[in-house]
Amino acid sequence: MGVVLAAAAVGQFVRSLLLKRTLSRWAITFFCALISGFIAVAGLRLGLSRVAGATLIGSVIYMVPGIPLINGFIDIASGKHLFLGVQRLFDASVLFFIMTVAVAIANSAL
Numbered sequence: 001m002g003v004v005l006a007a008a009a010v011g012q013f014v015r016s017l018l019l020k021r022t023l024s025r026w027a028i029t030f031f032c033a034l035i036s037g038f039i040a041v042a043g044l045r046l047g048l049s050r051v052a053g054a055t056l057i058g059s060v061i062y063m064v065p066g067i068p069l070i071n072g073f074i075d076i077a078s079g080k081h082l083f084l085g086v087q088r089l090f091d092a093s094v095l096f097f098i099m100t101v102a103v104a105i106a107n108s109a110l
Contacts (some may be wrong), residue, residue: 003043007059011036015063026098029040033060033099045110056107062098065092 015032040049040059049055068088075085 003040003049003055004058007036007039007043007055008062010039011059026094029063029095030098030102033063033102034106036060037103038110040103041106056103056109060103063095065095065100068092082090 011032014035015028018028018031036059037056039056043049044052044055071094072085072088072092075081075088077085
């Protein structure tokens, strides 16, 4: 749990610093997921955690786009804002993909 806490805290701190700049959300998500992933993988390699899946997922869970996912599903289900719902779900899916790639890079690098 300590490894996940450290990884998420550092990632969120860097995220809060980067949000003040004019970077895209996708770039910020990639960079912060990469940092959190490296910290989580380092903790795994040092033997501080034994559950790889939970450690890696927990380290980036703070970036899950929950509100766009919920609003996207509601927009599609209501039928009134179908295009907007698809757009929100696509954006959330891209963010999930970016987080996945960043954690995979961190896992393979260390």
